[in-house]
Structures are given as structure tokens and as C-alpha cells.
Amino acid sequence: MLDPEIHDNVELKRYQLPVDGEVAIVTYNLSPPNLMITETLVPQRLEGQGIASRLAKHVLADARARDLLILPVCPFFSAYIKKHPEYADVVHPTYRGILGL
Template sequence: MTDPEIRDNPDRHQYELPVDGDLAVVTYNLSPPNLMITETLVPQRLEGRGIASRLARHVVDDARARDLLILPVCPFFSAWFQKHPDQADVVHPTYRGILGL
């Protein structure tokens, strides 16, 4: 289930999560059926609260619902998928091989 507080802002090519007056984002490039995740940015004062993982779960759920394949160029997403190989069905096959999923 997707997180209702996270919104996709297609004009800015990012998923956004407002937290305590700051904005955590996941930037992407969309070229269906591929969703390239390029960067995850969480303001320093919000680090350690699971916000990046919350964003990752939302993006994965959204990609799955939209039949998109994720290309995890972002180092955080690459590491996240390695910790959660059960979610690898949404990762592009080439990246599954690169990440050993």
C-alpha cells in the first residue's frame, strides 16, 4: 500500500515527502516501462528516522502498481534492494544481475 503523505511530482521528476517543514525526495527519470531512480535526498536533520526507507517502499509499490521496472542508479536504492531481495520483482533484469538479486 502506498504512503498517502508521499506524492509524485511529475513536473519536478520526484517523489516528495514533507516532514517537519523539510522535504525528503526521490528523483527519477521516467521512460515507460522504466523508472530510473537517480537520487534519494533526506535533509540531514531528518536522517536516522527511516524516511529514505519509507520513500523506497512507496516508490516500489507505485512502480509495481504502474507496471514499471526500476533502474536503481541511486546508491541508496541499490543498497535497499540488496537488503530487500524479496522486492526485486520490480527491478529491471539487467540491474538484478548487477546487484546480484
């Protein structure tokens, strides 16, 4: 399910979630059918609130809805997907092997 507060800023190639006057982001490179996730950044004072996981869930749901395959270059994203193998179908087959899915 998509999170209505998260916006895909296509021009800047990032998903954005405004929280308390700051913005958490997931940066990407899109080359259909591949969506390479390059970085997840949460402002330091917002860490530990599940914001990165919230972004990851949204990005994975969006990729699934758009028939895109995730290339999780970002270490957080790789770790998140390993903990949530239910998203394996959205991950590029090469990365499925790397992550042991």
C-alpha cells in the same frame, strides 16, 4: 502499499515527503516501462529516522502497481533493494544481475 503522505511531483520528476517543514525526495527519470531512480535526498536533520526507506517502499510499490521496472542508479536505492530482495520483480533484469538478485 502506497504512503498517503508521499506525492509524485510529475513536473519535477520526484517523489516528495514533507516532514517537519522540510522535504525528503527521490528523483527519477521515467521512460516507460523503466523508472530510473537517480537520487534519494533526506534533509540532514531528518536523517536516521527511516525516511529514505519509507520513500523507497512507496516508490517500489508505485512502480509495481504501474508495471514499471526500476533502474536503481541511486546508491541508497541499490542498497535498499539488496536488503529487500522481495522487490526483485520490480527491478530491471540488468540491475537484478548487477545486484545479485
